[in-house]
Amino acid sequence: MSDLTLLLLLVVLLVCLVVTIGGFLLYSGLLTDVTIKTGPPPIRNVTIAYKFREGAYKDCGAAFTESCSIGPKLETIAVFYDDPKQKCRYVVGSVLSEGRETPDEELQKLYEKFGFKVFSLPEVSHAVTTTFPCTTPLSYVLGAHRVYPRLASYIEERKLCAFPMIEICLSDVVNYMVPLSRQTGFFVPEMKEEMKTDVKEEDSDEDRGTDITKTSLAASTAASLASSLPLRDIMDANEDIKPRDQSDRGSNESMGSGSSFEELDMDQEDAVELMAEKNKPLGDGEE
Incomplete structure (x- = not known):
């Protein structure tokens, strides 16, 4: 076999390799359009x-694997609380029930056993x-790098009080949501x-005269971190913890100063509904 033939074979193999990798990346979501919006979340009240x-x-991949091994047919969920440059705290698990459904007792006991x-x-x-x-394992990595910067920009531009970051993983798609109310x-x-x-x-x-910066939240995923978001007003009123520098913030400012519901692509009825929810008195057991 001549040197020219070997060279041609190597070129063909290289081209095939590049095409295969490119196709895999595209199939995994490399060029998927990421559309950020404000509206109803993908889940209702859930028990996890x-x-x-x-x-x-x-x-956190190990926790995902363990959760999936117990309930392989259940949706998995992750809640990320912090800026990864500081303390990283999160929960990983499975959705046992949604809405008024009652969790399967045997399945719940199985999770508790582990x-x-x-x-x-x-x-x-x-x-x-x-x-x-979510078409391949690589989709989780691509999602982190493509989704979270867009979420961070959307929230920052509109000065929203939105946290924590939540992922709900289905069999073929990952839903991302950042609550605008009832965050705690x-x-x-x-x-x-x-x-x-x-x-x-x-x-x-503070008693010693030290200037303390508020805790921050992070935008992150199970695979890797792409961006982080500031946390505002995370203190729970029921725990008698009052923020020192935002005690006079009004309910409208909790949605972000300088932003309007029109900027969030929400109609007037939705705006009224959201404001009513944020001002609604806490019920028994709610935080």
């Missing part, structure tokens, strides 16, 4: 089985949302206890 973790977000806890997330009328296709209802008990500790430490530093 979860594990609370601290550490790099990229290490160390999972059960918690109910509240229903909100509006959230910042988007989706990304998405904080599991472990997170609330840590927030109390953080606030006590900050108060102590």
Whole structure:
């Protein structure tokens, strides 16, 4: 076989390799259009089985694997609370039931047997949302790099008070949502206890004259982190924790100063509904 023939074969193989990799990337969602919007979230009030973790977000894959191995047919969910440049706290688990459905008792006991806890997330009328296709394992990585910068820009431009970051993984798509109300209802008990500790430490530093910066939230995924978002007013009123620098913020400002519902592509009826929800008195057990 001549050298020219070998060279041609190598070129053909190289071209085939490039085409294969390119096709795989496209199929995984490399050029998928990411559309950010404000509207109804992809889930209602849900009951989840979860594990609370601290550490790099990229290490949460093991928790996802464990959760899926127990309930392979259930939707998986992750809630990311912090700026990864600071403390990284998150929960990973499975959705046991949604709406008025009752969780399967045997399945719930199975999760609890393996160390999972059960918690109910509240229903909100509006959230910042988007989706990304889940066609290959690489889709999770591409979703992190493509979705979170867009979410961060959308929230920052409109000065929204939106947190925490939530992912709901279905078989063929990942739903992303960032609640615009009842945010502390998405904080599991472990997170609330840590927030109390953080606030006590900050108060102590303030007494010594130290300038303390508010805790930040992160936009991140199970695969990797692409961007982070600021946290505003995360203190739970029911826990008697009052922010020092935003105590006079009105309900309209909680949606972001300088922004309007028209900028969020919401009609007047939806705007009224969201404001009513944010001003609604807390019921028994709600946070």
